[in-house]
Amino acid sequence: MSRIEGVLKSLKGQGRKALIPYITAGDPHLDQTVDLMHTLVDAGADIIELGVPFSDPMADGPVIQQACERALRHGTSLRQVLAMVKTFREKDDATPIVLMGYLNPMEAMGQEKFADAAVDAGVDGILTVDLPPEEADEVAPLFTARNLDAIFLLAPTTTDDRIRAISEHSSGYVYYVSFKGVTGAGKIDVDEVASKVAHIHELTALPVAVGFGIRDAATAAAVGRVSDGVIVGSVLVDTIARNQADPDQLKRALSDLLHPMREALDSLAS
Amino acid sequence: MKLTEEMLKALPDARGHFGAYGGRFVSETLFDSLLTLEREYKRLKDDPEFQAEFDRDLAHYVGRPSPLYFAERLSRETGGAQIWLKREDLNHTGAHKVNNTIGQALLARFLGKKRVIAETGAGQHGVATATVCARLGLECHVFMGEEDIRRQSPNVYRMKLLGAEVHSVTSGTRTLKDAMNDAMRDWVANVDDTFYIIGTVAGPHPYPLLVRDFQSVIGRETREQCLDRTGKLPDALVACVGGGSNAIGMFYPFLTDESVELYGVEAGGLGIESGQHAAPLSAGRPGVLHGNRTYLMEDENGQIAGTHSVSAGLDYPGVGPEHSWLKDIGRAHYVSVTDDEALDGFRKLTRVEGIMPALETAHAVAYAIKLAASMDKDKVVVINISGRGDKDMQTIAEIDGIEV
Numbered sequence: 001m002s003r004i005e006g007v008l009k010s011l012k013g014q015g016r017k018a019l020i021p022y023i024t025a026g027d028p029h030l031d032q033t034v035d036l037m038h039t040l041v042d043a044g045a046d047i048i049e050l051g052v053p054f055s056d057p058m059a060d061g062p063v064i065q066q067a068c069e070r071a072l073r074h075g076t077s078l079r080q081v082l083a084m085v086k087t088f089r090e091k092d093d094a095t096p097i098v099l100m101g102y103l104n105p106m107e108a109m110g111q112e113k114f115a116d117a118a119v120d121a122g123v124d125g126i127l128t129v130d131l132p133p134e135e136a137d138e139v140a141p142l143f144t145a146r147n148l149d150a151i152f153l154l155a156p157t158t159t160d161d162r163i164r165a166i167s168e169h170s171s172g173y174v175y176y177v178s179f180k181g182v183t184g185a186g187k188i189d190v191d192e193v194a195s196k197v198a199h200i201h202e203l204t205a206l207p208v209a210v211g212f213g214i215r216d217a218a219t220a221a222a223v224g225r226v227s228d229g230v231i232v233g234s235v236l237v238d239t240i241a242r243n244q245a246d247p248d249q250l251k252r253a254l255s256d257l258l259h260p261m262r263e264a265l266d267s268l269a270s
Numbered sequence: 271m272k273l274t275e276e277m278l279k280a281l282p283d284a285r286g287h288f289g290a291y292g293g294r295f296v297s298e299t300l301f302d303s304l305l306t307l308e309r310e311y312k313r314l315k316d317d318p319e320f321q322a323e324f325d326r327d328l329a330h331y332v333g334r335p336s337p338l339y340f341a342e343r344l345s346r347e348t349g350g351a352q353i354w355l356k357r358e359d360l361n362h363t364g365a366h367k368v369n370n371t372i373g374q375a376l377l378a379r380f381l382g383k384k385r386v387i388a389e390t391g392a393g394q395h396g397v398a399t400a401t402v403c404a405r406l407g408l409e410c411h412v413f414m415g416e417e418d419i420r421r422q423s424p425n426v427y428r429m430k431l432l433g434a435e436v437h438s439v440t441s442g443t444r445t446l447k448d449a450m451n452d453a454m455r456d457w458v459a460n461v462d463d464t465f466y467i468i469g470t471v472a473g474p475h476p477y478p479l480l481v482r483d484f485q486s487v488i489g490r491e492t493r494e495q496c497l498d499r500t501g502k503l504p505d506a507l508v509a510c511v512g513g514g515s516n517a518i519g520m521f522y523p524f525l526t527d528e529s530v531e532l533y534g535v536e537a538g539g540l541g542i543e544s545g546q547h548a549a550p551l552s553a554g555r556p557g558v559l560h561g562n563r564t565y566l567m568e569d570e571n572g573q574i575a576g577t578h579s580v581s582a583g584l585d586y587p588g589v590g591p592e593h594s595w596l597k598d599i600g601r602a603h604y605v606s607v608t609d610d611e612a613l614d615g616f617r618k619l620t621r622v623e624g625i626m627p628a629l630e631t632a633h634a635v636a637y638a639i640k641l642a643a644s645m646d647k648d649k650v651v652v653i654n655i656s657g658r659g660d661k662d663m664q665t666i667a668e669i670d671g672i673e674v
């Protein structure tokens with residue numbers, strides 16, 4: 001069983017929902033990322049999605065675009081992101097890490113080399129935004145062979161046939177994108193999400209985590225009620241942007257944001 | 271490799287691949303739209319009504335066929351092969367871009383989409399899109415990098431006069447690549463009612479296929495006109511390559527004609543050695559950007575590199591996937607000329623033939639002059655004059671230190 005599967009099973013056993021924060025590695029600075037990851041765990045994170053910065057993040061809104069620009073300005077490379085995970089693992093052997101990013105930096109390293117390095121660093125899953133399963137036939141076996149979970153996106157526009165096919169290629173969980181748009185647009189319709197996630201649950205046995213548009217305890221609880229977990233991204237990255245000058249204040253601000261979401265999710269526990 | 275009609279018919283394959291290149295590398299939200307577009311395009315492609323309307327528009331709205339002109343004086347001064355010009359600059363709106371926007375706007379109408387988006391670099395594709403949208407009564411949004419808005423301002427005003435909204439893109443390098451990023455972002459958010467008219471043979475499948483089909487009218491006409499006027503096929507075709515749409519439109523109908531040499535001319539900027547250029551086929555390596563696998567300019571960590579070219583329309587780090595394939599199999603030659611050489615080409619064609627090419631096109635002109643000079647007098651070189659140079663007055667004047 002992968003670390004991701006283990007965490008999600010145990011949460012399910014307790015009737016609890018996964019809280020999955022996203023931050024961009026190297027933002028605001030390479031030296032701070034590992035510390036921020038521990039902060040996220042202390043504030044209640046079950047899994048961390050760690051963004052690999054890319055020069056052309058086509059699926060992201062301005063908040064994460066600017067995070068990528070900040071990280072790249074300091075020269076954050078995929079190699080360095082992997083090194084951050086390795087350092088994180090020195091103190092935390094339990095929290096699953098999912099690398100989330102775009103295909104080109106991974107291809108540039110070489111897919112096999114990347115898969116090896118990811119395992120060596122202690123990465124648990126890979127989510128490549130611009131890699132649909134149709135194009136993943138070369139990398140998927142590399143991940144499977146190393147027990148790395150391949151996480152794919154489902155969208156409001158995904159047809160039933162594709163939901164089935166994509167789920168078959170996925171392990172760990174599937175990531176449901178709650179609305180048509182880029183990250184950070186914030187126009188989630190909870191009723192629509194509820195009915196779509198219920199439908200996805202009929203088509204796959206994998207846990208369904210929902211991301212895009214979750215920004216506070218209320219939206220986390222509303223979406224947590226109908227899914228297996230929530231992914232929180234732009235609101236955290238925006239907090240990082242606003243507090244980048246003061247590292248201690250930044251950690252407090254992230255904690256203050258995540259804590260209420262954790263409590264709201266746990267108050268749903270049956 | 272000798273190409274046959276059968277081989278060409280099989281490409282792109284069902285997943286939109288040209289050999290190792292192409293594909294559909296997009297976020298999941300867009301996937302179903304691409305499948306629908308592919309299905310509908312394959313149906314309409316063979317629909318006589320759709321084709322008749324496309325042909326009618328090309329004839330009576332665009333003004334096709336465009337002439338194949340013998341540049342006698344330029345040929346004489348060059349002192350080598352005969353140089354012929356395929357006059358896409360005489361199309362309505364002044365470039366080859368309109369062949370494609372006519373086709374895609376028809377698709378948009380058949381699909382019932384009321385809102386159109388486009389990216390543009392030089393502004394020619396933006397103008398061509400705004401033009402067809404005005405004609406069909408479609409809402410039009412054009413994404414353009416802040417840097418390109420500055421250097422191609424006449425085209426920005428043209429788009430506005432045509433009723434398009436021009437969105438200034440301030441992310442990344444503020445040029446064509448970033449305009450395409452923002453167009454993709456808009457499309458994800460408005461996928462239900464919006465048709466994305468991509469301006470070149472790049473992007474996710476089926477765009478490289480359908481743009482190539484719409485632009486192939488250039489090569490089909492050239493073939494016929496050349497046979498008619500010279501009694502034989504041309505010996506060499508020369509076209510500039512940004513994303514590669516005017517080049518593939520010219521090359522495609524000649525791919526199985528082994529005797530016809532194909533030259534795609536990339537933007538060499540300040541010189542390939544300087545790193546300041548936009549020549550992925552000459553100096554890049556395969557990667558994934560904007561929905562397709564293709565040759566790219568990138569750094570060792572897979573971040574897309576900044577590009578430089580005097581011409582906004584060539585200032586792009588990628589290239590259409592079919593060109594990547596043609597490069598690998600050796601069917602087409604990809605070369606580059608520098609900013610300075612292109613400017614010389616611009617001046618030469620303007621002074622010797624009274625034809626002012628776009629700065630993009632000037633790259634093809636500059637290379638073709640060198641090529642023709644090395645060939646015998648009985649040989650025929652055809653340059654694709656992809657667009658006219660009016661839009662570049664400001665850039666040229668700035669270089670000359672003149673206020674206009």
Ligand SMILES: Cc1ncc(COP(=O)(O)O)c(C=O)c1O
Binds near residue numbers: 366512583630656
């Ligand atoms: C006149 C002209 N030629 C060429 C190009 C380059 O595009 P492509 O390589 O797709 O033909 C442009 C693009 O803006 C253009 O305006």
